[in-house]
Amino acid sequence: MNAPPSRREWPTYVGGTVAICVVVGLLNYLLRGGQFWHGMLYSFTVGVQISACISLLTYGLSALLRRRQGDTAELRHGWVGWGWLMPCIVVGTLAGYSGGLWLGDLITGGRHFTSWQSADRRLALSVAFTLLVSVLATWWFFSLYKINRSRIERVQAERQAAEARLALLQSQLEPHMLFNTLAHLRVLIKLRPDEAQQMLDRLIEYLRATLQASRATEHALADEFERLSDYLALMQLRMGERLHVRLDLPPDLAALAIPPLLLQPLVENAIKHGLEPHVDGGELRVSAARDGARLVLEVADNGAGLTQATGLPGAGFGLDQVRERLAQRYGNAARFTLQPQPGGGSLARIEIAS
Structure with missing residues (x-):
């Protein structure tokens, strides 16, 4: 009064x-x-x-x-x-x-x-x-x-603390992604120098497009898929025909906002621990869909499988990042699961209530 x-x-x-x-x-x-x-x-x-x-x-x-x-x-x-x-x-x-x-x-x-x-x-x-x-x-x-x-x-105050925590998690995630890419580049320089030069050019373009966008607290789902497309282009230079990529994003979901680089750790995990150890490589599928009032994001591969992937060093970092970021941003409104696929490989699934 x-x-x-x-x-x-x-x-x-x-x-x-x-x-x-x-x-x-x-x-x-x-x-x-x-x-x-x-x-x-x-x-x-x-x-x-x-x-x-x-x-x-x-x-x-x-x-x-x-x-x-x-x-x-x-x-x-x-x-x-x-x-x-x-x-x-x-x-x-x-x-x-x-x-x-x-x-x-x-x-x-x-x-x-x-x-x-x-x-x-x-x-x-x-x-x-x-x-x-x-x-x-x-x-x-x-x-x-x-x-x-x-x-x-x-x-x-709780919201500001959560945003600060998300910023910290994101700052930890970006070097992790960059170090993984540089490790791939180091190996490629010894084996195929010409392809290493192409990969380095791609990396420079990717970093220029990604670093500025990754400082935001959220961006459109279309931007997330675009960044994944740039990253997967780098990985295809390294793996060649062993890596097949499919990105499925319905137009009506393109403008939905999500935290930047939310799917990046799942894609890295699927390639490093699922497809690369597999002699024949395989297919990586990233998709977005609606399930009632929930947004469903999936990263699926038909590679080495869940048991072998989760037992390797470094596999837990990206998964923990995803769980923690979802908990900080959405609380109980989001859920993350990782499970084996019937035909081989693994399926990472994120569900976010609208």
Whole structure:
């Protein structure tokens, strides 16, 4: 109540104001009698104007104090302290009370505003009761407001921590991919220098296109497949006809956002531990599809198989990266599985709930 509510806070703010006006209207009817709807109308005209006056006064005061005393967390929440707040409540209550009586008289044709100008014991009790309600309502609204803001700040802090963790995981992943590629290049230089030169040119193009994009927290699925296509072109230079590639990306899924290099470790794992040890090589298939409300990403190969692949050094790094990044980004909304295929090879599958 001390600072303008955000869009999410409006339902609580408005609902609380309405509830207070209804309760005060009912109490006034039970204690003083009169016409029920007239009493309820005055309760709303007075209550809404008091709420608006106190909010405007405290918000203006908090903005002034922020300029003079500095930008503190409490002042950002609109809390100016009870020493400053009490005068705002008194002035706001008196202004809202008189304005509410005037508006109620204007609607009903009554004469309550006239009695406000005369000294009357019942009027003094009514004003005192209204002041008490204003103090309690202000305390209640600010308590709810502060709890909600604390929750929002906690969620933002958790999100920033998750993004920092993703950035760290990604920074670990990029050198891992680069070292694997350079290791392949080192072997190729000794065996086939001309092809090594072509691979080096491809690597330079790949790094130029990938490094800048990989600094983002997410990119389109189409960009992920494009980066995979560049990487697989490098691997085909090394493996030649032993490596067959198939990329399946439906056009309606191309714009979906995913973390950069999410599929890269699975592709590297399939080639290094599945297809390269296989004498005849094999086929690598990367696909995206919809399964109800879930996005399904698969990396499949028909190479050495799951048992042999997972037992080799380095195989666990990429898989752990994928699991950790999915957990940090999506929580329980994502699932990763790795299983053998009936005809040989392995299937890595990522499911992300939309």
